[in-house]
Amino acid sequence: MQNSYIYALTGRGQDELRSGATTLSPSELELLIRIDGVLTIGQIKAGMPAMTGETFTSTFQRLRDRYLLTVAEEDPFSEQFKTQMNRLDLSVAEAEADSGAMSLKKAGYYVSIAHKRGPTRPLAPGEVLYAIVVEDEPILAKFIQSYLSFEGFHVRLAGNRAEVIAEFRKTPIPNLILLDVMLPDADGFDILLRLRQHPALKNVPVIMLTGKSTREAVIKGLASGADGYVTKPFEADALMRAVRTVVGLPEDPGASKDVWVNKGAKS
Incomplete structure (x- = not known):
């Protein structure tokens, strides 16, 4: 391994982040997320x-x-960028921070990562799953609610801190929580940490659904206990694949893959 070499993701590497399911270990996933085609291996x-x-x-x-x-x-362009970095005598820490500012959304890039919680099984006749969607954009929240309803979920919505607290106190305990990061009066990462400490909700699968798509944000979400991380804008089918993965539902072979949602997502 040459520390001065710069590596990029192959097509298979990009698919690993976009597929909605991954078999990589946490350390492999953390490193894969940081490979950006700009920083050297030594800097990473x-x-x-x-x-x-x-x-x-x-x-x-x-x-x-x-x-x-x-x-x-x-x-x-990359050569010029490295020259400018040398000219400014940037430290390794500053270079890493600069890398973190590079959004994975560039050139239409998005991330869809999900870890499987248990064995895959279809819904039994009459079985209903429950989901809480924490999203402050009403149109997007309704869109996600519709898609989850097609998958057999009964969906409850929350768009601010008070609504989140109220929904989390209700029964039954949800089978899934989709959690935005940027809420008007709360931080999704803080909510995630509190969920993982809650005696009744700590084992509920959580997928972060957010416009915060820097590598640091993805790593923070997964390290804080998220089962999945999907960035905005996203393909509707990518989100549904992540949902099926963390909940343990079988894949839908006829799902469409060309519906992009929330192109103007806040970052």
């Missing part, structure tokens, strides 16, 4: 102090062995 490694050098090297090699990474092709 320096930005992950919690991971030992040995673990970083073995994790990196596993991603390469699965053909998820490839050496990035040099281009004049």
Whole structure:
């Protein structure tokens, strides 16, 4: 592994982030998210102090062995960018912060990650699943409610702190929570941490659904206990695949993949 090399995601690597389900370990996923075709391996490694050098090297090699990474092709723009960085004598920490400011939404990029909670099974006849959608944009909330209803969910909506508290206190306990990060009077990451400490709700699958799509935000959500992370704008089918994955529903082979939602999402 050459620390001065710059790596980018292969098509398979991008599919791993977009598929709605992943088999990667947390360390593999954290590293894959940080590969951006701009920072060198040495800079990325320096930005992950919690991971030992040995673990970083073995994790990196596993991603390469699965053909998820490839050496990035040099281009004049990236070369100019590196030259400017050297001229300004940016520290490694500043370079990492700059990388974090690069949104995964560039060029239509989005992230859809979901971890499987249990065995896959179809709904039994008459069975109803319950979901809480925490989203402050009414039109988007209604759209998601409609899609989840098609999947057999009874959906409750919450758009601010008071509504979130009220819905979380209701019974039955939901089978799924879709959680926005940017609420008018609350922070979705804080809500997630409180959910994971709640005796009755700590095991409910949670998918973060948000316009905050920096690598740091994705890592923060997954590290805080989210089962999935889907960024806005998103493909409706990508969200539904993530929902089926975390809840354990079988995949819908006839699902459409070309409905983009919330193109003007707030960041």
